[in-house]
Amino acid sequence: MKNIFYLFSFILLNIFCRDTNKGQQFHTAEYPKTDSLNLSNLRLKNLPLDSFANKKITYLNLLGNAEIDLFKEEKLLKSITALTDLRITVHSIAQIPLSLRDKVKGIEIISYDNNKFCELMSLKGLKYLSVNANFGGEHNQSIGQIPREIYDLTQLEELRLPYLGITSIGNEIGQLTNLKTLNLDYNKIANLPQEFSKLNSLEDFSIRENMFINFPKVLYDLAYLKKFNFLFNSISLPEDIDRLRAIEDISFTKYADTKIPLQFCELSKLKKLTVWVIRGSNVNFEDDFLPQVFDKLTSLEKLSLPFCNIKKIPQVIFKLTNLKDLDIHENFITELPSQISNLEKLEMLNLNNNPLTNLPNEIARLKNLKSLDILETKINKIPPAIYGLKEIEWFNIDQTLITYDSLVNFKYLKSLNLSGKNLIKIPKSVFQFKNLVSLNLSNNNNKEVPDQVANFKELEKLNLKNNPIIKISNKVAQLDKLNVINLDNNDGFKAICNALSVYKKDIYMAPDGNFPFYIYGINVYLSKNITEIPAEIGKLSTLRELNLMGSTIKLLPNQMMNCSNLKIINLVSTRLESINPQIQKLKKLKSLNLANNKIKFIPNEIGELKDLEFLNLGSNLISEIPPSVSELNNLINLSISNNQITRLPSQLSKLKKLKSLDVSKNLIKEIPLELLNSNTLTEFEFYPNLLPDKEIYNKVKAKYRKIVF
Numbered sequence: 001m002k003n004i005f006y007l008f009s010f011i012l013l014n015i016f017c018r019d020t021n022k023g024q025q026f027h028t029a030e031y032p033k034t035d036s037l038n039l040s041n042l043r044l045k046n047l048p049l050d051s052f053a054n055k056k057i058t059y060l061n062l063l064g065n066a067e068i069d070l071f072k073e074e075k076l077l078k079s080i081t082a083l084t085d086l087r088i089t090v091h092s093i094a095q096i097p098l099s100l101r102d103k104v105k106g107i108e109i110i111s112y113d114n115n116k117f118c119e120l121m122s123l124k125g126l127k128y129l130s131v132n133a134n135f136g137g138e139h140n141q142s143i144g145q146i147p148r149e150i151y152d153l154t155q156l157e158e159l160r161l162p163y164l165g166i167t168s169i170g171n172e173i174g175q176l177t178n179l180k181t182l183n184l185d186y187n188k189i190a191n192l193p194q195e196f197s198k199l200n201s202l203e204d205f206s207i208r209e210n211m212f213i214n215f216p217k218v219l220y221d222l223a224y225l226k227k228f229n230f231l232f233n234s235i236s237l238p239e240d241i242d243r244l245r246a247i248e249d250i251s252f253t254k255y256a257d258t259k260i261p262l263q264f265c266e267l268s269k270l271k272k273l274t275v276w277v278i279r280g281s282n283v284n285f286e287d288d289f290l291p292q293v294f295d296k297l298t299s300l301e302k303l304s305l306p307f308c309n310i311k312k313i314p315q316v317i318f319k320l321t322n323l324k325d326l327d328i329h330e331n332f333i334t335e336l337p338s339q340i341s342n343l344e345k346l347e348m349l350n351l352n353n354n355p356l357t358n359l360p361n362e363i364a365r366l367k368n369l370k371s372l373d374i375l376e377t378k379i380n381k382i383p384p385a386i387y388g389l390k391e392i393e394w395f396n397i398d399q400t401l402i403t404y405d406s407l408v409n410f411k412y413l414k415s416l417n418l419s420g421k422n423l424i425k426i427p428k429s430v431f432q433f434k435n436l437v438s439l440n441l442s443n444n445n446n447k448e449v450p451d452q453v454a455n456f457k458e459l460e461k462l463n464l465k466n467n468p469i470i471k472i473s474n475k476v477a478q479l480d481k482l483n484v485i486n487l488d489n490n491d492g493f494k495a496i497c498n499a500l501s502v503y504k505k506d507i508y509m510a511p512d513g514n515f516p517f518y519i520y521g522i523n524v525y526l527s528k529n530i531t532e533i534p535a536e537i538g539k540l541s542t543l544r545e546l547n548l549m550g551s552t553i554k555l556l557p558n559q560m561m562n563c564s565n566l567k568i569i570n571l572v573s574t575r576l577e578s579i580n581p582q583i584q585k586l587k588k589l590k591s592l593n594l595a596n597n598k599i600k601f602i603p604n605e606i607g608e609l610k611d612l613e614f615l616n617l618g619s620n621l622i623s624e625i626p627p628s629v630s631e632l633n634n635l636i637n638l639s640i641s642n643n644q645i646t647r648l649p650s651q652l653s654k655l656k657k658l659k660s661l662d663v664s665k666n667l668i669k670e671i672p673l674e675l676l677n678s679n680t681l682t683e684f685e686f687y688p689n690l691l692p693d694k695e696i697y698n699k700v701k702a703k704y705r706k707i708v709f
Contacts, residue, residue, distance in 0.1 A: 035056055035057055035058045035059065035082070036057070036058065036059040036060075036061075037057050037059070037060050037061070038061040039060070039061060039062055039065065040061045040062065040063040040064045040065070040087070041063065041064030041065075042064065042065060042519060043064065043065060043066075043067065044062070044065040044067065044068055045067045045068065045069075046068065046072075046073070047062075047068065047073045047076055047077075056082040057080050057082060057083055058082050058083060058084050058085060059083075059084075059085040059087075060077075060080070060083055060085070060086050060087065061087040061106070062086070062087060062088045062089065063087045063088065063089050063106065063108050063130075064089055064108070065088075065089055066089045066090065066091065066110060068088075070088065070090070070095055070096055070097055070100060071095075071097055074097045074099060074100060077100055077103070078099055078100070083103050084103060084105070085103070085105040085106070085127075086100065086103040086104050086105060086106070087104075087105065087106030087107070087128060088104060088106070088107055088108070089107070089108040089109075089110065089132075090107065090108075090109060090110070091109070091110055092109070092119070093109075093119035093120065093122060093123070094119070096123075101122055101123055101124075102124060104123050104126070105125060105126060105127045105128065106126070106127055106128030106129075106158075107123065107126065107128065107129060107130070108129075108130040108131075108132060109129075109130070109131050109132060110132035117147040117149040117150065118149050120149050120150070120153065121149060121152065125155045126153050126155060126156060127155055127156060127157045127158065128156070128157065128158045128159075129150065129153065129156060129158070129159050129160070130158075130159075130160035130161075131160070131161050131164060143164050143165060143166060144165060144166065144167055144168075145166065145167065145168055145169075145170060146161065146166060146169060146170060146173070148170070148172060151170065151172035151173065151175050151176065152175070153176070154175055154176060154177070154178065155178055156176050156178060156179055157178055157179060157180045157181070157201075158179070158180060158181040158182075159176070159179060159181070159182050159183070160181075160183040161183065161184055161187070162183055162184065162185040162186050162187070163185070163186045163187070164187060165187060165188060166184060166187040166188065166189055167187070167188045167189065167190075168189065168190075169184075169189060169192060169193055169196070170193070171193050171194075171195045172195075173193060173195055173196055173198075173199070174193075174195030174196065174197075174198035174199070175198075176199060177198060177199065177200055177201060178201055179199050179201060179202055180201050180202060180203045180204065181202075181203065181204040181205075182199070182202060182204070182205050182206070183204075183206045184206065184207050184210065185206050185207065185208040185209060185210075185229075186208065186209045186210075187207075187210050188210065188211050189207060189210045189211060189212070190210070190211040190212055190213070191212070191214070191216065192216045192218050192219075193218075194218060196216070196218045196219075197218050197221035197222070199222060200222070200223065200224070201224060202222050202224065202225055203224050203225060203226045203227065204226065204227040205219070205222075205225060205227070205228050205229070206227075206228075206229040206230075207229070207230050207233065208229050208230065208231045208232060208233075208251075209231065209232040209233070210230075210233055211233070212230065212233040212234070212235050213233075213234045213235065214235065215235050215236070215237065215238045215241075217238065217240075217243075219244065220240075220243040220244065222246075223245075223246060224246055225244060225246055225247060226246055226247060226248045226249065226269075227247070227248065227249040227250070228244070228247060228249070228250050228251070229249075229250075229251040229274075230251070230252050230253075231251050231252060231253050231274070231276055232253050232276075232278070233252075233253065234255060235252065235253075236255070236258055237252070237258070237259075237260060237261055237264060238261070239261050239263055240263060241261060241263050241264050241267070242263040242264065242266035242267060244267065245267075245269070246269060247267055247269065247270060248269050248270060248271045248272065248299075249270075249271060249272040249273075250267075250270065250272075250273060250274070251273075251274035251275075251276075252274075252275060252276075253275070253276050253277070253278065254275050254276065254277050254283060254285070254289070254308060255278075255283060256283050256284075258283075258289070259286070259288065259289055259291075260289060260290060260291055260294070261291075262291050262293060264291070265291055265293045265294055265296040265297055266296070267297065268296075268297075268298070268299060269299055270297050270299055270300055271299050271300060271301045271302065272300075272301065272302040272303075272304075273297075273300060273302070273303050273304070274304040274305075275304070275305050275308060276306060276307055276308070277307050277308045277309055278307075279307050279330075283309060284309060285305075285308045285309045285310045285311070285331075287312075287314065289314070290314045290316050290317070291316075292316060294314075294316045294317075294319075294320075295316055295319035295320055297320065298320075298321075298322060299322065300320050300322060300323060301322060301323060301324045301325065302323070302324065302325040302326075302327075303317065303320065303323060303325070303326055303327070304325075304327040305327070305328050305331070306327060306328065306329050306330045306331070307330045307331070308328075308331060309331065309332060310328060310331040310332065310333055311331075311332045311333065311334070312333065312335075313328065313333060313336070313337060315337075315339065318337070318339035318340065318342045318343065319342070320343065321342065321343065321344065321345065322345055323343050323345065323346060324345050324346060324347045324348065324368075325346075325347060325348040326343065326346060326348070326349050326350070327348070327350040328350065328351060328354070329350045329351065329352035329353050329354070329373065330352070330353045330354075331353075331354050332354065332355060333351070333354040333355070333356060334354075334355050334356060334357065335356070335357075335358075336351065336356060336359055336360055336363070337360065338360040338361075338362040339362075340360065340362060340363055340366070341360075341362035341363070341365040341366065343366065344365070344366070344367070344368070345368055346366050346368060346369055347368050347369060347370045347371065348369075348370065348371040349366070349369060349371070349372050349373070350371075350373045351372075351373060351374050351377060352373045352374070352375050352376050352377070352396065353375075353376040353377070354376075354377055355377065355378050356374065356377040356378060356379055357377075357378045357379060357380075358379060358383060359374070359379070359383040359385060359386065360383075360385070361383070361384070361385040362385070363383070363385050363386070363388075363389070364385040364386075364387075364388030364389065365388075366389065367390070367391060368391060369389050369391060369392060370391055370392060370393045370394065370412075371392075371393060371394040371395075372386075372389065372392060372394070372395050372396070372397075373394075373396040373397075374396065374397050375396045375397055375398060379397075379398075379401070380401070381401060382397070382401050382402065382406065387406065387409045389410070390409070390410070390411075390412070391412055392410050392412065392413070393412050393413060393414045393415075393435070394413075394414060394415055395410065395413070395415075399417055399419065399420075408429055408432070411432065411433065412435055413433050413435065413436065414435050414436060414437040414438070414458075415436065415437060415438045415439075415440075416430070416433055416436055416438070416439050416440065417440040418430070418439075418440060418441055418444070419440050419441070419442045419443045419444070419463075420442075420443040420444070421444060422444065422445065423441070423444040423445065423446055424444075424445045424446065424447075425446060425447070425448065425450075426441065426446060426449070426450065426452075428452070431452040431453075431455045431456075433456075434455055434456065434457065434458070435458055436456050436458060436459050437458055437459065437460050437461070438459070438460060438461040438462075438463075439456065439459060439461070439462050439463065440463040441462075441463060441464055441467065442463045442464065442465035442466050442467070442486070443465070443466045443467075444466070444467050445467065445468060446464065446467045446468075446469065447467070447468050447469060447470050447471065448469070448470065448471045448472070448473075449462075449464070449469070449471070449472040449473055449476065449499075450473055451473045451475050452475075453473055453475050453476055453479070454473075454475035454478055454479070456479060457479070457480075457481070458481055459479050459481060459482050460481050460482060460483045460484065461482075461483065461484040461486075462476075462482065462484065462485050462486070463484075463486040464485065464486060464487055464490065464492060465486045465487070465488040465489055465490065465525075466488070466489045466490060467490050467492075468490060468491065469487065469490045469491065469492035469495055470491070470492075470495055471495050471498075472492065472495040472496055472498070472499040473499060474498065474499045474500075474501065474502060476499050476500070477499060477500055477501075477502050477503040477504075482522055483518075483519070483521075483522060483523060484517075484522070484523045484525070485522065485523070485524050485525070486512060486525045487524060487525060487526055487527065488511065488512050488525050488526065488527055488528075489527050489529070490527060491527070493526055493527070493530060493533075493534055494534040494536050496524055497534055497536035497537050497539055497540055498536055498539065500522070500524075500539075500540060501536075501539035501540065503522065503540075503542060504542065505520065505521040505522060505542060506518070506520065506521030506522070506542055506544045506565075507521060507522055507524065507540055507542050507543045507544060508521060508522070508523050508524065508543075508544055508545040508547075509524045509526055509543065509545065509546050509547065509548075510523075510524075510525065510526065510545065510546075510547030510548070510549070510570070511525065511526055511527065511528040511547070511548070511549065511550065511551070512525035521542075521544070526548070528550050528551060529551070529552070530548055530551040530552070530553060531551070531552050531553060532553055532554075532555075532557075533548070533553055533556065533557055533560055534557075535557050535559040536559070537557070537559060537560050537563065538557075538558075538559030538560060538561075538562035538563065539562075540563055541562075541563070541564065541565065542565055543563045543565065543566050544565060544566065544567050544568065545566075545567065545568040545569075545570075546560075546563075546566060546568070546569050546570070546571075547568070547569075547570040548570070548571055548574060549570050549571065549572045549573060549574070550572070550573050550574070551571075551574050552574060552575050553571070553574050553575065553576060554574075554575050554576060554577050555576070555577065555578065555580065556576070556579070556580040556583070557580075558580065558582055560580075561580065561582040561583060561585040561586060562585070563586070564585070564586070564587065564588065565588055566586050566588065566589055567588055567589060567590045567591065568589075568590065568591045569586075569589065569591065569592050569593065569594075570591075570593045571593065571594050571597070572593055572594070572595045572596055572597075572616075573595070573596040573597070574597055575597065575598060576594060576597040576598065576599060577597070577598045577599065577600075578599060578600070578601065579594065579599060579601070579602065579603055579606065580603075581603040581604075581605040582605070583603070583605065583606065583609070584605035584606070584608035584609065586609065587608075587609070587610065587611065588611055589609050589611060589612055590611055590612060590613045590614065591612075591613065591614040592609070592612060592614065592615050592616070593614070593616040594616065594617055594620070595616045595617065595618040595619050595620070595639070596618070596619040596620075597619075597620050598620065598621060599617065599620040599621065599622060600620070600621045600622060600623070601622065601624075602617065602622060602624070602625065602626050602629070603626075604626050604628040605628070606626070606628060606629065606632075607626070607628025607629060607630075607631035607632060608628075608631075609632060610631075610632070610633060610634065611634055612632050612634060612635055613634050613635060613636045613637070613657075614635075614636065614637045615629075615632070615635060615637070615638050615639070616637075616639040617639065617640045617643070618639045618640060618641040618642050618643070618662065619641070619642040619643070620642075620643055621643065621644060622640065622643040622644065622645060623643070623644040623645060623646065624645065624646075624647075625640065625645060625648065625649055625652070626649075627649050627651050629649070629651075629652065630649065630651030630652055630653075630654045630655060632655065633655070633656070633657070634657055635655050635657060635658055636657055636658060636659050636660065637658075637659065637660040638652075638655075638658060638660070638661050638662070639660075639661075639662040640662065640663055640666075641662045641663060641664045641665050641666070641685065642664070642665040642666070643665075643666055644666065644667060645663065645666040645667060645668060646666075646667045646668060646669065647668060647669070647670065648663060648668060648670075648671060648672055648675065649672075650672035650673075650674045650675070652672075652674075652675060653672065653674035653675050653677075653678055655680070656680055657680065658678075658680055658681060659680065659681065659682050659683065660681070660682065660683040660684075661675075661681055661683070661684050661685070661686075662683075662685040662686075663685070663686050663689070664685045664686055664687055664688065664689070665688060665689075666689050667689065667690055668686070668689040668690060668691065669689070669690045669691060669692065670691065671686065671691065
């Protein structure tokens with residue numbers, strides 16, 4: 001998944017949200033000792049053994065971890081004798097061992113063939129099914145209709161089929177009487193069959209961005225329907241909408257002349273309402289869009305009206321006294337009326353991107369307000385009333401409007417931005433903010449992070465970018481929730497190595513943007529201007545990934561070889577001139593990427609890396625592959641393209657797990673017969689080289705699925 005970067009300009013630290021967590025390990029302490037374990041969306045390759053210690057797990061969620069080899073983990077999963085509900089992500093049913101199929105109760109299928117839905121029937125009692133948007137592989141084929149095999153999965157409780165080009169729903173849908181959640185977003189459906197009324201258990205139904213033009217009144221028969229999302233369908237609300245008696249959450253799109261009928265205000269259980277206008281459209285927000293009796297929705301807690309072309313907030317909104325969340329960002333509102341104080345229970349107020357020039361003094365009466373967003377407005381000074389919001393935790397505002405002295409008024413802050421405040425040290429009063437989740441000290445002149453950092457028990461993100469850091473207290477290692485330290489564009493590499501020398505969780509190091517965001521352990525973002533790896537790196541016994549791609553280092557220090565838990569090294573496009581022979585000490589190394597450097601020689605000791613699966617030495621100055629490479633018994637991918645190699649050792653055929661071999665752009669004149677006869681290789685790239693016999697090209701082309709000419 002891509003990096004997402006949010007900057008909350010006043011008090012919100014740079015928040016990094018990445019969800020690709022390759023090769024990650026976990027500690028049992030991360031999970032509660034219950035019979036359920038959720039490891040979803042962590043992009044795991046292997047199951048963390050210590051997470052299963054002394055636990056009688058009945059429910060295990062592995063959704064979003066498509067790289068886990070279930071055959072490899074079969075023994076471990078079978079040993080969990082209490083396990084009855086396993087949730088997994090696979091490319092096809094064939095990836096599930098037969099011995100585990102009776103435990104599988106939830107499955108996400110990606111890149112699935114339309115003609116293999118019949119295999120679903122081998123999974124008895126399936127409760128959760130999701131077919132990913134990558135359906136059909138790179139061409140994203142449409143399935144047209146929901147396959148009949150899905151209708152036979154009568155125990156299903158949750159079904160997700162978005163982005164599949166579905167045009168119709170069969171009458172057999174009525175068989176899924178246990179269904180509680182149905183997501184058919186981004187398809188081409190225009191109506192629902194009458195048999196849909198048999199889904200008596202359905203609570204959550206979403207048809208966002210389909211082709212409906214009429215409201216599907218068959219939903220009136222669903223007594224337990226609580227949530228209905230039909231955003232971006234050309235549907236108007238019917239006069240008898242109040243027949244959705246159980247509805248608590250509804251989302252729809254406003255088109256020209258769309259009005260909320262009076263009967264809508266009879267939905268007494270409604271807690272959340274979201275209305276959008278298609279961005280860039282000329283649809284007006286009429287004064288009477290919300291009926292005068294809208295305040296009859298006394299259960300309403302969240303009202304979201306973004307992009308609705310609102311110029312003036314309807315007065316009836318201020319009568320919704322149970323409202324906790326009001327989101328009216330991206331509109332044309334110039335004034336926040338004093339009646340805002342009527343919403344005494346309000347906890348979140350989003351006014352982002354409106355031409356507001358001021359806030360009324362009455363806003364100070366919102367004693368429960370915890371989040372206020374007034375970024376991208378025309379407010380050019382902080383209204384005094386703001387300082388009366390003592391409970392505020394999140395405050396998004398142009399940071400140039402704030403002085404540090406004013407921050408002490410907000411003792412419950414969870415995010416604090418002191419970027420560019422010309423600080424030469426962290427003010428002592430900062431340490432009073434014991435609830436901080438994120439602290440931004442970037443673009444200052446701080447040289448030290450003192451011991452008082454231990455006060456931040458809740459801290460998750462610490463930004464020290466663009467500071468001359470020379471010392472970081474080892475107290476940071478005690479911050480159990482700390483997940484990100486940003487040391488970009490400073491010299492804090494040595495300092496952080498010293499500080500984390502006693503850290504017990506996993507450590508991942510890389511320039512910002514060059515590696516995934518790991519949820520557990522700590523992510524250290526380093527400067528791209530690093531010229532050498534400090535000897536102190538040898539103190540990091542839990543370092544798992546080192547990525548210095550694009551830096552200017554020339555050698556790997558001996559001390560680095562003490563990082564016995566290191567699994568991933570990425571030094572692509574540095575100035576590395578040699579591979580330290582002591583690399584043989586890194587027994588747990590799985591991935592070594594040293595492409596595009598100035599390496600001339602591969603040491604024999606590399607053969608000691610018995611766990612290595614990926615080795616990339618492409619675009620270097622190497623002239624020979626040592627026979628010891630053939631001792632890398634777990635190697636799956638070997639790339640040594642664009643070098644000066646003249647021959648391939650026949651011993652490479654001994655690599656029984658090798659799937660991909662790239663020796664293109666070398667000086668090779670002959671391919672050993674042993675390689676030509678390999679039964680394990682599926683990708684063999686060898687052109688251009690100096691092979692004189694064109695028949696060899698034809699043999700290889702005929703044998704391997706992928707070949708590059």
